[in-house]
Amino acid sequence: MNDIVQDLAGTVDAVCARHADPGEGWNPRLWDELERVGVTLLPVPEERGGAGADLATTAEVLRVLGRHAAAVPLAETALLAGWLLAEAGADVPSGPLTAALAGPDVALRQNAGGGWTLTGTLPRVPWARHAEGVAVLVDGRTAFVPRGGYEVGEGANLAGEPRDTVHLRDAAPAQVLASSATAQEFRERAALGRAALMAGAMETATDLAVRYAGERVQFGRPLARFQAVQQHLAEMAGETLLATVAAQAAAAEGTGFAIAAAKAAASEAAGTVCRLAHQVHGAIGFTDEHGLRHATTRLWAWRDECGNEAEWGEALGARAVDAGTGGLWPLITAGGDL
Amino acid sequence: MPALRLDAAALPPELDGLRRDVRAFLAGEIAAGRIVPHADNWLAGWDPAFSRRLGERGWIGMTFPPEYGGSGAGSLARFVVTEELLAAGAPVAAHWIADRQSGPSLLKFGTEEQRRAYLPGIARGETSFAIGMSEPDSGSDLASVRTKAERADGGWLVNGAKMWTSGAHVADAMIALVRTGPPGESRHEGLTQLIVDLRAPGLEIRPIRLLTGEHHFNEVVLTDVFVPDGRVLGTVGDGWRQVTGELAFERSGPERILSTFPLLAAVAGRLAERGADAADRARIGMVAARLWALRRMSLAVAARLAAGDAPAVEAAAVKDLGTRFEGALIETVRLLARVEPDLASSDPLAHLLAQSVLHSPGFTLRGGTNEILRGVVAKSLLPRGDAR
Numbered sequence A: 001m002n003d004i005v006q007d008l009a010g011t012v013d014a015v016c017a018r019h020a021d022p023g024e025g026w027n028p029r030l031w032d033e034l035e036r037v038g039v040t041l042l043p044v045p046e047e048r049g050g051a052g053a054d055l056a057t058t059a060e061v062l063r064v065l066g067r068h069a070a071a072v073p074l075a076e077t078a079l080l081a082g083w084l085l086a087e088a089g090a091d092v093p094s095g096p097l098t099a100a101l102a103g104p105d106v107a108l109r110q111n112a113g114g115g116w117t118l119t120g121t122l123p124r125v126p127w128a129r130h131a132e133g134v135a136v137l138v139d140g141r142t143a144f145v146p147r148g149g150y151e152v153g154e155g156a157n158l159a160g161e162p163r164d165t166v167h168l169r170d171a172a173p174a175q176v177l178a179s180s181a182t183a184q185e186f187r188e189r190a191a192l193g194r195a196a197l198m199a200g201a202m203e204t205a206t207d208l209a210v211r212y213a214g215e216r217v218q219f220g221r222p223l224a225r226f227q228a229v230q231q232h233l234a235e236m237a238g239e240t241l242l243a244t245v246a247a248q249a250a251a252a253e254g255t256g257f258a259i260a261a262a263k264a265a266a267s268e269a270a271g272t273v274c275r276l277a278h279q280v281h282g283a284i285g286f287t288d289e290h291g292l293r294h295a296t297t298r299l300w301a302w303r304d305e306c307g308n309e310a311e312w313g314e315a316l317g318a319r320a321v322d323a324g325t326g327g328l329w330p331l332i333t334a335g336g337d338l
Numbered sequence B: 001m002p003a004l005r006l007d008a009a010a011l012p013p014e015l016d017g018l019r020r021d022v023r024a025f026l027a028g029e030i031a032a033g034r035i036v037p038h039a040d041n042w043l044a045g046w047d048p049a050f051s052r053r054l055g056e057r058g059w060i061g062m063t064f065p066p067e068y069g070g071s072g073a074g075s076l077a078r079f080v081v082t083e084e085l086l087a088a089g090a091p092v093a094a095h096w097i098a099d100r101q102s103g104p105s106l107l108k109f110g111t112e113e114q115r116r117a118y119l120p121g122i123a124r125g126e127t128s129f130a131i132g133m134s135e136p137d138s139g140s141d142l143a144s145v146r147t148k149a150e151r152a153d154g155g156w157l158v159n160g161a162k163m164w165t166s167g168a169h170v171a172d173a174m175i176a177l178v179r180t181g182p183p184g185e186s187r188h189e190g191l192t193q194l195i196v197d198l199r200a201p202g203l204e205i206r207p208i209r210l211l212t213g214e215h216h217f218n219e220v221v222l223t224d225v226f227v228p229d230g231r232v233l234g235t236v237g238d239g240w241r242q243v244t245g246e247l248a249f250e251r252s253g254p255e256r257i258l259s260t261f262p263l264l265a266a267v268a269g270r271l272a273e274r275g276a277d278a279a280d281r282a283r284i285g286m287v288a289a290r291l292w293a294l295r296r297m298s299l300a301v302a303a304r305l306a307a308g309d310a311p312a313v314e315a316a317a318v319k320d321l322g323t324r325f326e327g328a329l330i331e332t333v334r335l336l337a338r339v340e341p342d343l344a345s346s347d348p349l350a351h352l353l354a355q356s357v358l359h360s361p362g363f364t365l366r367g368g369t370n371e372i373l374r375g376v377v378a379k380s381l382l383p384r385g386d387a388r
Helices: A003-019 A028-036 A055-067 A074-087 A183-215 A227-253 A256-286 A292-302 A309-334 B013-031 B048-056 B075-087 B093-109 B112-123 B239-251 B261-274 B278-306 B312-337 B348-363 B370-381
Strands: A098-101 A107-110 A116-126 A133-138 A141-146 A151-153 A163-171 A175-178 B129-132 B148-152 B155-162 B173-179 B191-197 B203-209 B215-228
Touching: A003 A028, A003 A055, A055 A074, A055 A183, A055 A227, A074 A098, A074 A133, A074 A141, A074 A183, A098 A116, A098 A183, A116 A133, A116 A141, A183 A227, A183 A256, A183 A292, A227 A256, A227 B278, A227 B312, A227 B370, A256 A292, A256 A309, A256 B278, A309 B075, A309 B261, A309 B278, B013 B075, B048 B093, B075 B261, B075 B278, B093 B112, B093 B129, B093 B173, B093 B239, B129 B215, B148 B173, B155 B173, B155 B191, B173 B239, B191 B215, B191 B239, B239 B312, B261 B278, B261 B312, B261 B348, B278 B312, B312 B348, B312 B370
Parallel strands: A098 A133, B129 B173
Antiparallel strands: A107 A116, A116 A163, A133 A141, A141 A175, A151 A163, B148 B155, B155 B215, B173 B191, B203 B215
């Protein structure tokens, strides 16, 4: 990681330390601060309103946000909606955005006057109720529907983060643009965002467990002096390191194989880290008065969002089987598209 | 901030050509029937002729400077060569220890005469080494070694026994950790590394057979074995520091991830023939994902080592995760392969499965048990004193 990225991550870490409140469902104050330091559209080209950063830098910032359980849709804005709009040649507005991949029941129609309407239902759209608009990838086009153009049925993931149903009833998109983005690219960018956030949340779960083990005294000594507990802490640290390096490597490579492997590895690691973090914390970590849940409930949600280890594993496995005995190792070292 | 720290690293693209060369060479070796892929072949595959062929190509001693017979290509080039050899299940045991740790230790702590005496032979694939660390009563607790060296005219007289010394019956020399003085309060004082000629008088090398009956391990009994002063490695009394430095080379390399890779490759081929359903694909894909991530971890440590850093704790974490993965891989492959493991089988999958299962207990024992490694990691996370 170069110094510029490290400095940026440090800045975002300081902003989050001051403003992040994981108990909040949506944190507009933190969003404003993140916009002020210029990270909400990190990978969007400068001419489209972004910072023109690479995926690796974006992933490092997301890792910091994951560490703080930041209640803002930065992954959706920076990696998905901002990308879809900029890629189709539109300027990206400020404010929190979200994005969705249209399913088969979503229809984009052009009427006689040349105007467009969008009809259908988008399930579990992250942060829809707080977003300034939703960018939908549909039939080779990006349709941007601003807030107010759709109805939101509120839903949430295990951490209480908004995962809303967006009802589009002859919605009139503000923009409909030809797009060369593919559904596969969309899924990969979404998965990369989650993988980076998860690495950060795993750091926090591990840090909290290490701290608690040093403080909590039982049988006359801190938990940290029990070798059985030490083994748990080390395993958590190892899994966290694995997820961190995997997310960084996937962001640097940006290929489907690497992203799929990183998300699958992170999703698998998350289960271990959550289980052990709670085991070390005992009953207190299982209560709503303890902050551990902000990390673990997110990890339990995020490991299944944007494809879990079985879903990405299946795609990787298809490549592995195609590669066969002689091709498997070259596949692991070279990766490439999925 | 996390106490463990690694940044993903990429291999320099100029090593792609080297990787292609190694792959082409290995394909030729396999096609010609000169080597047969085996699991755990960095322990089991002792093939001096193969090691010499690698040496001729400059693929041993890649971290040694040219004046000692090395290619000077560096540790990342070595990373590429070793992972290609391991993934192919090639028989690398004859040069493995010398190339990985004895050579680098000689380079770091050895005298000019010692370097010239050993390094060129190692790089040619002709000189092999064994590790003389463990003893009958010292396994993970290395500081408790009791093999003793006492001053003699012009050198040292060594008495004691070393255990689990892989390849001692065929290797040329052993770097032994011996006690030359009182242990002190830390128990880390008074230890010294000696280069012991394995053909020296007074040595008795007894086989300790694996549960398969294979002979790789030995007990090396030393009775008044004379080691000249010129074969003290580094500084008398500094053995602990030197040895713990050596462990960093030993802990995080591709061999801590890839010991059972040939089995995974074989089952991928079987699935290609038989057809794989969605559940099969998910299973093998999840293993591939974890392998990919572990390799990137190992590479991140290698990049730090190449930059002159010593990420000992991170290396311990990689070895803990990687060696457990080597075993977990077998469990997945079993469920996919649905063949009975059989060392005598002509089906390579059944054969590799048998080898992998029977060798698996060693993965999480050798080079420091995983419990010890996790202790090392935990102690680094906790404030000093909290862990004791």
